[in-house]
Amino acid sequence: MSPDLLMGLAIEAAWKYQGLTYPNPAVGCVVTGSRGEILSIAAHQKAGEAHAEVLALKDAYRLLSGDKAIEAITEATSLHDYLRKHHDGCLSSSTLHVTLEPCSHHGKTPSCALLIKDLGIRQVHISHEDPNAEAAGGANILKSAGVDITEGVLHDEGSELLAPFIKWQKERFVFFKWAQRLDGTIDGGTVSSQESRKKVHAMRDVCDLLVIGGNTVREDRPTLDARLVGGKAPDILIISHEKVFDRNIPLFDVPGREVFISDSLEPIETYKNIMIEGGPGMFALTKEIADRHLCFLAAKSGGTIPFTKERTDFTILHSLRSGEDMMMWLKG
Amino acid sequence: MSPDLLMGLAIEAAWKYQGLTYPNPAVGCVVTGSRGEILSIAAHQKAGEAHAEVLALKDAYRLLSGDKAIEAITEATSLHDYLRKHHDGCLSSSTLHVTLEPCSHHGKTPSCALLIKDLGIRQVHISHEDPNAEAAGGANILKSAGVDITEGVLHDEGSELLAPFIKWQKERFVFFKWAQRLDGTIDGGTVSSQESRKKVHAMRDVCDLLVIGGNTVREDRPTLDARLVGGKAPDILIISHEKVFDRNIPLFDVPGREVFISDSLEPIETYKNIMIEGGPGMFALTKEIADRHLCFLAAKSGGTIPFTKERTDFTILHSLRSGEDMMMWLKG
Numbered sequence: 016m017s018p019d020l021l022m023g024l025a026i027e028a029a030w031k032y033q034g035l036t037y038p039n040p041a042v043g044c045v046v047t048g049s050r051g052e053i054l055s056i057a058a059h060q061k062a063g064e065a066h067a068e069v070l071a072l073k074d075a076y077r078l079l080s081g082d083k084a085i086e087a088i089t090e091a092t093s094l095h096d097y098l099r100k101h102h103d104g105c106l107s108s109s110t111l112h113v114t115l116e117p118c119s120h121h122g123k124t125p126s127c128a129l130l131i132k133d134l135g136i137r138q139v140h141i142s143h144e145d146p147n148a149e150a151a152g153g154a155n156i157l158k159s160a161g162v163d164i165t166e167g168v169l170h171d172e173g174s175e176l177l178a179p180f181i182k183w184q185k186e187r188f189v190f191f192k193w194a195q196r197l198d199g200t201i202d203g204g205t206v207s208s209q210e211s212r213k214k215v216h217a218m219r220d221v222c223d224l225l226v227i228g229g230n231t232v233r234e235d236r237p238t239l240d241a242r243l244v245g246g247k248a249p250d251i252l253i254i255s256h257e258k259v260f261d262r263n264i265p266l267f268d269v270p271g272r273e274v275f276i277s278d279s280l281e282p283i284e285t286y287k288n289i290m291i292e293g294g295p296g297m298f299a300l301t302k303e304i305a306d307r308h309l310c311f312l313a314a315k316s317g318g319t320i321p322f323t324k325e326r327t328d329f330t331i332l333h334s335l336r337s338g339e340d341m342m343m344w345l346k347g
Numbered sequence: 348m349s350p351d352l353l354m355g356l357a358i359e360a361a362w363k364y365q366g367l368t369y370p371n372p373a374v375g376c377v378v379t380g381s382r383g384e385i386l387s388i389a390a391h392q393k394a395g396e397a398h399a400e401v402l403a404l405k406d407a408y409r410l411l412s413g414d415k416a417i418e419a420i421t422e423a424t425s426l427h428d429y430l431r432k433h434h435d436g437c438l439s440s441s442t443l444h445v446t447l448e449p450c451s452h453h454g455k456t457p458s459c460a461l462l463i464k465d466l467g468i469r470q471v472h473i474s475h476e477d478p479n480a481e482a483a484g485g486a487n488i489l490k491s492a493g494v495d496i497t498e499g500v501l502h503d504e505g506s507e508l509l510a511p512f513i514k515w516q517k518e519r520f521v522f523f524k525w526a527q528r529l530d531g532t533i534d535g536g537t538v539s540s541q542e543s544r545k546k547v548h549a550m551r552d553v554c555d556l557l558v559i560g561g562n563t564v565r566e567d568r569p570t571l572d573a574r575l576v577g578g579k580a581p582d583i584l585i586i587s588h589e590k591v592f593d594r595n596i597p598l599f600d601v602p603g604r605e606v607f608i609s610d611s612l613e614p615i616e617t618y619k620n621i622m623i624e625g626g627p628g629m630f631a632l633t634k635e636i637a638d639r640h641l642c643f644l645a646a647k648s649g650g651t652i653p654f655t656k657e658r659t660d661f662t663i664l665h666s667l668r669s670g671e672d673m674m675m676w677l678k679g
Contacts, residue, residue: 050413052380052384052385052386053385055348078384079382081382197527197642198531198653198654198656199530199531199532199648310529310646312644314660314661314662314663314677315659315660316531316657316659317660321530321531322529324530326649328646328648329646330671331646331671331672334668336663336666339662340663341663341666341673343646343673345646
């Protein structure tokens, strides 16, 4: 299998967790053996948990060493320690294909570059350099240790994968999420499957702010929390000219949450990872500020209100199954 | 990686060629090495060409032996012969994960079961038994040779993959294909990308009959051939009460093609692999006879005519990228 094909698998693995890894980037990693066979495919799933490289190295080590004891270890530092202590050179002829330059620094978890070096790995393929000044330098650490580094493998695809993280670092990342049917409609009962709703809750869990329209709040009386995944509820910005709301609407009753009611988008400026949920009105209002759009698509028909009548051409960046639905990351 | 996960990869590889392998089924195969590492992933692409197992074994052999000479060999019988002659036991500790029971008989290409046996492979995972009486018995050949066979791995998913082939064998396979935008519209200029149109031409190439509505023929004046892939043009059934058509419409001018004009679907009865192309009218008319629906989805908006206003709930069987679009295999 070619380096591009292997990096493609790493990129695809990473996209599964796009929107869920904040404040970390979505990263994927494939480890191949000495003859190019695939030993493991893994992705970073959640900030604070092990990085993609470490999860992929864990699985590759398990396979090469036959040591089942590592299976029970999930915490990042423990995985680093275990691999360092037990690898016995078994990974030295492996190649890493990682969508992002391995981190150089010890943040919430130890440095991946140092681990890769210490495991004696001789070859690393990287799609995109680390844009985070604090974490960058991993490639140089590896080069200094004599590791053969190939940078820029599927760089454009790696760049699209990393774009939300880069935008977040620079300023803030804003994405617009909606759910529609195949006929374009959004009304008339629940559109998405339970698994899609869970995914949205998991995204809310890592969002700082959720933006929603006043009419939706009045009509749906939502809670807008992350209860389906036991997560934290983001702050809420209700876009509304009319400032009076029935305070019995559940979203006002979530502890520790701030709720803004504003007729402008100005309050987003103090936030970094922002999800907008809504229909045609919110879509039109936020088109210019949304960095990405995320569409959950149910293969049904039956509603009457279309998501939008506005002319819009999206580029599909990535699509994947979400329970019975599709989800598509789109670029406007 | 678990047997289910590996079979999942084989099934996914196979779906890429669904609709293109007729009169053969879509089949995928993953070969793993002695420790469970992935050596190759392949799918059957076109009738007459090598089966999925042979393509996967070719890549696995190339990787394990280091013998580059096999790369240039593509013809099925030559691949069988080359593998038999040169394998030298290198594949004996591999495991095959194949979506369909390996064929027992020598049809257009030699028997896969005999090849697997001769290569000394000790373990084969199968998702679905062969429903083709002539080709079945592969699992028994392998069992008799002492190969460890696990049947029914992801059987439901393997069954969905194989359903078009089973339906074709029993009677005929009919699928309805359309292209729409994300807003549900089908009119106002080209909807699909060039790659999607190529895929449709490749499907026409293996279809016996293409069914289309009279209004579409009058308005679009189509050719309905497979020129984008240099393929053969299927026979045409135009559904129309009005039997008079301008014979200068290009579809009438394709050599070797039969064109029926009928107000009923009766002419399909002498055909086996049938594609219906159309909009709301044809969709409603053929809903009962279409075994599957295939939707090409462009992430755009802008038309005015919706694909259908009828209430329809589909199950998404598989989705994949097709150039800039998505394509979804649906079950009504």
